Amino acid sequence: MDPLSQTNGPLFEPLPLPCGLTLNNRIAKSAMSDSLGDGTGHPTAVQTRLYQRWAEGGLAVSIIGEVQLTSGYAENPGNLVLNEASDLERFRKLALHGSENGTSLWLQLGHAGALAYTPTSNPKGPTAFDLPGLRCVEITSEEIGQLPSQFAATARLAQEAGFGGVQIHAAHGFLLSQFLSPLFNKRTDGYGGAIASRMRLLLEAIDATRAAVGPSFPIAVKLNSSDELEGGFDEEDALKVVAALDRTSIDLIDISGGTYFPGAKSASDRSGRGPYFLEFAKRARAVTTKPLMLTGGFKTRAQAEDAVASGAVDMVGLARALVLEPSLPNLWKEQKKSEPAFPRFSDAPEGGVTAWYTMRLAEIGSNTETSDFLGLERAIQAYKARDEARTEQWSAHFENAVRTS
Template sequence: MAPAADPLFEPLVLPCGVVLKNRIAKAAMSDSLGDGAGWPTPVQGRLYERWAEGGVALSIIGEVQGDPFAAEKPGNLVLTGESDLEAFAALARRGSENGAQIWPQLGHAGAMAHPPIGRARGPSALDLPGLRAEALSVEAIAALPGQFAETARLARRAGLGGVQVHAAHGFLLSQFLSPLFNRREDAYGGPVGNRMRLLLELVHAVRAAVGPDLAVAVKLNVTDRLEGGLMPDESLEVIRALDTTGIDLIDLSGGTYFPGAVSASDSGGSGPYFVDFARRARRETSVPLMATGGFKTHAQARDAVASGAVDMVGLARAMVVAPDLPNRWRAGRDPEPVFPRFTDPPEGGVTAWYTMRLTEIGEDRETDTPGALRDAIDRYEARDADRVATWRNRFGAPD
C-alpha cells in the first residue's frame, strides 16, 4: 500500500457534501461510444466500470448533449426528455462501482457542431478555412440556461452523482469567453464581464435545477492557446465570478479543437500544464480546484496536490493506457504509464488512436502493444460515418 501520507488517496469533501474517495479523476474525453442515436451502450458502461474498478474517484463522461443538433460527434450521448433514462441509469450504476462517482459533462459544440448532424452556431458568425458558423440570436442564447438545466435535472433522475458544465476547448461556452470568437456588441460580448454572462446564467440555472446537494463543476480554459484568444488574466476574472455561484469544483484546462489549432494534449511537454496557474487561481477562490493535462507520473500528480495548488488531478490519456492506474499508484506499482509514440501523425490521428483504444477497454480486449495508427484512424472514421446515418434517422437532418 502507498504511504498513508500520500495526499492523492485522501478523500475530498466538496462544498455540496459529496465525498470523493481520493484525488484522482478520469477527465472528460469524447469516448464516442454512444450508439449513434444518443443512447449509452453496454461497451460504454463497461468502460466506465473498468475505470471505477481501477480505483478512480470520479469519471466524467465527455460531451453529453441537451441539443442533438449541437453535438461534436455522432458518438455523443443525448439526454433530453425523450431519452431512455434507464439506459443512463445503467451507465450510472456501472460507473459508480467501487465507491466511484460518475458525472456527465454538459456540452454544446456551438460553432464546432459536426456538420453532417449539427447546426454550426456560435456567439458570432465565422467564415474560416474548415469552419463556418452562424451567430446565435439573443432568443437562442436565452434558451440555453434552461436547456442545460433540464439535462442536469435528468442526470440527477438517472442517478448520476453530479454534472460538469463544459466551458473549455473551444466549444460553445469557451467560444463565448474568447475575444477571438466572440465579437458580439450586445450584453454577451465585449469585456470579459459580458463574455462570461452566459456561463454564469447557465451555472445558476443548473444549480437551481439540481438542488444544493448534487455536485456541479465547471471545466474552464486557462488559455485558448491562440493569439487573440482567452488569456490567463481573464480566466482569473471568470474564476472570481464563479466563486459566488455555489459550484463545487473548477477543472482547469486549455487549448481548443478548432481546425488547425494545437490542442493541449497534442502539444507535448514534460509535465502538468496548468498547476502554476492553479496557484494563482487558489488566491481568487475557495472552490476546490482540479487541473487536467500533462500528468504522466505518480510524483507529478502527488506533488501537485501536496503543494496545495490543486485539490484533484484530472487524468485523460494516462487512464487510457492504464485504466487501473489509481490502484497501481496506491500499491506502489508502475508509477509511470507507458504512452505510445507516433511519428508525424496527421491532424486528429492521435485522438483517433486513443478513442479506439477506449473501445478496446470497454470490450476487455486491450493489449500492451499499440496497434497501427492508420488502422485506428480508418476504423474511427468509418464508425463515425455509419453513425451519421443512425443519428439523422433518429433526430432528422440539420437545417
C-alpha cells in the same frame, strides 16, 4: 488524516466538496470524447463496461465527456444526448455500473456551438464566421435565452438517472468557451464586450442548473486557462472568470487549456514532461477557495502527488494515462506502478493520435485490449469508418434535428 491516507500519500486523502459530498481520493478521470454512444444519443454496452472498469480501477470521480443537451450541436455522432426524448433507463444502467466501487460518475454537459459536427448540424456560435474550416451562423438572442434552462434540464435528468454530478463545459473552444473568447465573441449585446458580459451565459447556466438539482448535487465547471490563440481568451480574463466562479454555488473548477478550432494544436497533443497548466492553477488558487482540479500532462504518480501536495490544486485529472492503464489509481495506491508506458507516434496527422486513443477506449470497453498497440493508420481508418456509420444512424434517428434547431 487516517493512517492509511498517510501511508498512501496526498492523492489518497478524501476531498470534501462544498455541496457536502466527500470524494474518496484526489484522482479523476477527466472528460474525453469517448465517442461510444450508439448513434442515437444513447449509451452502449461497451461504453457502460468502459466506465465500470474505470470505477473498478479506483477513481474518485469519472467524467463522461460531451453529453449533449440537444441533438442539434453535437461534437461527434458518438456523443450521448440526454433530454426529455431520451430513454432514461439506458442511462440508468450506465450510471449504475460507472458508479461502482465508490466512484462518483459525472456527465459533462456540452454544446459544440461553432464546432458542431457539420454532417449532422448547422453550427452556431456567438458570432458568424466564414473561414477555411470554420463556418457558422450567429446564435440568436432567443436561443441564448433558452440555453440555461437546457443545461438545467439535462442536469436534472442526470440526477434522476443516478449520476453523481455534472460538469458544465466552458473550455476547449466549444460554445461557452466561444462566448468567453473576444476572438470569437464579437457580440454587441449583453453577452459580448468586456469579460463580465462574455461570462454572463456561463453564470446563467450555473444558476439555472443549481436551481434544478438542489444544493447537494455536485456541479463542476471546466475552464480554459487560455485558449492559446492570439487575441483570444487569455490568462487574465480566465482569472477574472475564476474569481466570479468563486461567488457561485459550484463545487469544483477543472482547469485545462487549448482549443479544437481548425488548425490549432490541442493541449492533449502537446509535448512536455509535466502538467501543462500548473502555473496558472497557482495563480487561480489566489482568487478562489473552490476546490481546483487540474487536467493535462500528468504522466507519473510523482507529478500528480507534487501538484496536490503543493496546495496549488486539490485534484488531478487523468485522461490518456487511464486509457493506457484503466487501473492506474489502484496500482498507484498499491505502489505497483509509477507511470504507464506512453506510445510514441511520428508524423501523426492532425487528429490521428486522438483517434488512436479513442479506439483504444473501445478495446477496453470490449475487454479486448492487449499490451500490443494498434497501429496508428489502422486506428484512424477504424475511427473514420465508425464515424461514418454513426453519422448515418444519427441522421436517421434525429431526422428533424437540423431543420428545427
